[in-house]
Amino acid sequence: MNKPFKGRRVASVQAQPRGAGPGDLPADACRLLARLGEAGADARPDPLVEDALVIRRGGGGVSVGGGRFAAAAGRALAAADLATWNEAGTRLTITEAGRARLRRQAMPGDLAFAAQHHDLAVVEGGGAEPTLRNAAENPLAWMVRRRDRDGTPLIDAAAFEAGERLRRDMTAAALLPRMGSDFGAPRVDGGGPRDPASAADHVIAARQRVRGALDAVGSDLSGLLIDLCGFLKGLERIEAERRWPARSAKVVARIALGRLAEHYGLEREATGPDRGRLRLWRG
Structure with a gap:
């Protein structure tokens, strides 16, 4: 060295x-x-x-x-x-x-051992209390940690954050299936989870953000983002279901996440003028 x-x-x-x-x-x-x-x-x-x-x-x-x-x-x-x-x-x-x-240090004592073997992360789904999920099952987390021979991750930090933002919006928009029952959710007579009029304002706003993001990416790539970011399907599974050649989903996912990052205004590197103007603030 x-x-x-x-x-x-x-x-x-x-x-x-x-x-x-x-x-x-x-x-x-x-x-x-x-x-x-x-x-x-x-x-x-x-x-x-x-x-x-x-x-x-x-x-x-x-x-x-x-x-x-x-x-x-x-x-x-x-x-x-x-x-x-x-x-x-x-x-x-x-x-x-x-x-x-x-992971072990980030969790309380009763979850420390589970966190050591599972990458537990907090999911903000718009409910009363956040829940935990195994982030190791997230293909985006695998892609950002997987490196090429030159040490570059498969996706950069901007693409990872864009995919995570889309997943959070899809979860908040109640577009993903729930595993189990939510007995704490309020229910109004005549309404229900299938009644669009009963959706809360934050759910409607999340659905609008998801629709805007998918429209910006394009119909040719939106389906892949739904599978990758929403349903957490791995690259090999996406290739098998779509009958794509091996290792082709990695290339398409990079393009799709890049467009998604551009839509969210996320950039891989900081940009701006070389020198900023000095301003004097007076009380």
Whole structure:
């Protein structure tokens, strides 16, 4: 690994007590692990600061608030098998053991063991209380974590967020089948789940957002997005049902999610002028 440019040094994580983080992991290493657990994130040696790491997200995208960490934090994660370096020693990524640790820490004590083996996530479906689902069953989560040979995810962070936003709107719009009964939902005489007049305002608004997103993507790709984001069908299943060639759904899904991200105004990299005007605010 090339030695970074010598500059000012950051404080070493070894100076912190071993009990600073959960499970005797240094606090700086815990914070670094949380950053590496974000979609498409990795850590690389800082070319301007000696013995330091910087966080980058979205494959080849720009760092958006990733921060800088001591290189000792990366060494601590690698020694604990929570993160691993590539062969060139230029990129540090989280391992499955690291993701399991984050899932275990994010859940209460009675759900910690289940979260370690299942990627539990909160689903906001517009109901009275949020529910949990296994995010490992979400093909979008698999695509954003799956990397090509050059280390680039199959989909970037903007495409992932676009797909998740469509899924949330479809759930809030009650367009997806419910698994089980909702005994807490209010019911009015003459109305019901099949009566459009009984739908709440937020349900109608969600349906309008879904319709607008699918119209913007186009009829040729909207069906794939419904299967991929709404019904969480894997790429192989989509190919089998549509009789597509192998590995073709990945290409079409990238195009569809890219159009969806454009509709939502999500971009892979931050854009704007090189320099902004200074303004003076006076009371």
